[in-house]
Amino acid sequence: MAVITLRAPLRERAGGDARHELAGANVGEVLRELERRYPPITGWILDEQGRVRPHVNVFVNGERVREDAPLTPQDVVHVLPSISGGRA
C-alpha cells in the first residue's frame, strides 16, 4: 500500500494522523479511499469530479502529479497546500 502524508489542516480532518497507508492504483483512488475512511476530508483535496484542487499540491517521490498518476505500493504521496492559494 502507498503511504500518504498530510499536513495541517488536512491532518486534523483525517483523524489527526499525518501518515496513512492506503491501497489504490493511482493518486485519485487512494485519495478517494482516504475520503471513505475520513468523511470530514471529503472535498478538501479532490473536487466533486475527482480532480485535485488547483491550489493543492500532490507529490509522489518528489514529483508533482495529478489525480491520474499511477502508484506502486512503495510510493510515498505528500499532500500539501500550494503557495499560490492563500491570497492576502
Next chain:
Amino acid sequence: MTQLLVGTKKGLFVLDGDPAAGEPFALVTRAFPGDVVEFALRDPRIGRYFASVTSGFFGPRLMYTDDLAAEWQQASGPAFPEGSETSVERIWVVKPGEGEGVLYAGVDPAALFESTDSGASWTLNEALWKEHQAGDWQPGFGGLALHSICPWPGDPDRLAVGISAAGVWITEDRGQTWRTGYPGLVPGYLPEEAREGTNILCVHNMHRAPLRPERLFLQFHGSVYRSDDAGSSWIDVAAGLPSGFGFPLVLDPGDPDAAYVIPLTAAEDRVTPQGSVRVYETRDGGAGWIEHGDGLPQREAYLTVLRQAFDREGEGPDMGLYFGATSGDVFGSADAGARWFTVHERLAPVTSVRVA
C-alpha cells in the same frame, strides 16, 4: 438583543448588541479564521446557522451548526453530480424556502440546489442546469453567479432567481420548468444593436416583497428596477438616485412600496459617490428616493458595499438596517435609516451581513 453575522475575507465575525437599549455591538466569536466567509445566515425556523466558506487552497464548502459554541458540521454538498465535469467554485447564497426543512442555495457556476433536510444535504436543480448548459451563459465580473433566490410566501411551487449575468429565471412548478423574466431590463453595457434578445443580463440583487409577492425590486448593473408581475417584466425606477450602479438591496417586509439601495459611482469606479456614504430609501415603489447619511461618513469615504452585505431586522419605522463595507466597517440604523451609527470598525473586508 440583535446578533449580526458578518462574513468577511478573513472569517465569520459574530457581533451582539442592543441598539434600542444603547448597548453597543461587541465581538462574540470569530469562526473560520483565514478563510473567506462568502455568506452566513441563521434559519430562524430551526435556529440553524449556515456559513459558506471558501478556502483559497481547499475550495468551497457549506458549514452548519445549531450552536455557535459547538463545532460546525460540513454539509453534503452543494456539489455537482460526478461525471458532470463541473465543480462548485463558490456558494453565493443560502435561502430558507417554503416547506419544512426546505432551503435553497445558489452557486457559481450558476446553479440552484435544494435541501429538504434543513441543509444537511443538497440536490442540483437539473432543469435550470440544463437551461444553463443550453444557454451559453456569460459570467459577470464576480463570476457566473446565482446569488438571489426569491421564494413566494406560502407557495412552494413559485420561485424566482437572479443570475449574474443571465438575468431573471422563474419557475411556477417547483423547479421542473423555468422561463425568463427579461423584458424591460436594459443592458447598457452592451452595444445598442446587441441588446435586443440578449441573455447577457447582469442582475446584481433581487428581492420579493412578501406582502405583495408579485412585486420584486432588482438592482441591475446600471439601474434599479421594479416588477409588478412576478418578475415577468421590469420598470426602471432609478431616477433620483446618484447612480444606477450598486449591489446591495433591502426591502421593508411591512411595506411593499419600500426598498433601500446603496449606490456606487459606476461600474468603472465601484465606491460610494463623492466620497460620501449614503443609503437611499423609496416608499413609493421607486417613484422617488430619500437620501440618508446622518451618522455615516460624509467626507473622503470611498467605500464598496458588496451584494450580500446589507440586511434588515423587523419592519416599519423601527426597522433595523445593517451594512458592511470592504473597508471592514459595519454600520447600523435602528430607525429605518433615518440615523446611523458605527457597529464595528476595522474588521476584515466584509462580504456579507445578516441579522441572525
